[in-house]
Amino acid sequence: MTDSSCSRRRVLSAAGAALAAGTLASGASAQDAAKDDKIKILAISGSARKGKTTAAGLQAVLEAAKAVSPAVEVELIELSGMKFEPPGSKAADDFEALAAKLTDPKVAGIVLGSPTYFANMSGLMKSFLDKWTVFRKGFALKDKVAASLAVGGARNGGQELVNESMKWVLMSMQMVLVGDGEPTVHRGATLWNQKDDVTADEWGMGTATALGTRVAQTALKIRGLK
Numbered sequence: 001m002t003d004s005s006c007s008r009r010r011v012l013s014a015a016g017a018a019l020a021a022g023t024l025a026s027g028a029s030a031q032d033a034a035k036d037d038k039i040k041i042l043a044i045s046g047s048a049r050k051g052k053t054t055a056a057g058l059q060a061v062l063e064a065a066k067a068v069s070p071a072v073e074v075e076l077i078e079l080s081g082m083k084f085e086p087p088g089s090k091a092a093d094d095f096e097a098l099a100a101k102l103t104d105p106k107v108a109g110i111v112l113g114s115p116t117y118f119a120n121m122s123g124l125m126k127s128f129l130d131k132w133t134v135f136r137k138g139f140a141l142k143d144k145v146a147a148s149l150a151v152g153g154a155r156n157g158g159q160e161l162v163n164e165s166m167k168w169v170l171m172s173m174q175m176v177l178v179g180d181g182e183p184t185v186h187r188g189a190t191l192w193n194q195k196d197d198v199t200a201d202e203w204g205m206g207t208a209t210a211l212g213t214r215v216a217q218t219a220l221k222i223r224g225l226k
């Protein structure tokens with residue numbers, strides 16, 4: 001057996017396990033979710049430090065999303081402290097519970113947030129996202145809105161590169177990618193951490209707010225809600 005056929009078998013078997021556990025919901029049940037006229041936007045922080053600047057940036061995104069409409073519910077998930085086995089591993093980890101949350105038909109938008117580590121996403125975020133290969137079987141995240149945020153210790157520390165690297169994963173899921181909307185209109189939120197505080201970064205906070213607004217507006221439009 002070749003290496004590639006072996007690893008493909010492992011991915012398919014992981015996807016099969018997730019399907020058996022009911023974690024990969026199909027698009028059909030998105031209609032059920034729309035029945036209660038509410039949607040949910042999830043933000044996921046890949047920071048090793050709980051409640052620090054990445055979480056603060058994502059909170060600003062979620063507050064802006066919530067302000068768009070009473071139909072929008074939000075939740076912040078922090079990966080800090082969680083463990084993710086390599087894709088294909090049969091060992092238990094924290095992914096399965098998260099997969100169920102992500103594929104919940106009520107979830108209409110997902111915002112990834114990572115600190116900038118050497119101009120790339122954190123290892124924690126990468127090990128989490130590598131598990132997303134299971135979603136390619138049936139494309140359980142298809143047509144959910146996706147966006148990203150990056151925080152760095154320098155104003156131009158590589159935040160845009162972090163957003164770009166997360167974007168490749170989101171695109172591989174057939175998600176609907178958006179950037180920060182008006183007035184900033186760029187390719188995702190980019191924040192500058194100054195002494196463990198992002199709130200003084202007026203521009204960066206503006207991108208976070210514009211991102212949350214754009215994610216919520218687009219998700220509502222896709223679900224035919226206001």
Ligand SMILES: Cc1cc2nc3c(=O)[nH]c(=O)nc-3n(C[C@H](O)[C@H](O)[C@H](O)COP(=O)(O)O)c2cc1C
Nearest residue numbers: 047052053054115116117118119152153154157193
């Ligand atoms: C291993 C490591 C690498 C880092 N590399 C960068 C970098 O390339 N560019 C940058 O602007 N900041 C860099 N930083 C700073 C973090 O991105 C910054 O402190 C961020 O706000 C941390 O997020 P947190 O508060 O959620 O932990 C690095 C920090 C660490 C620990």
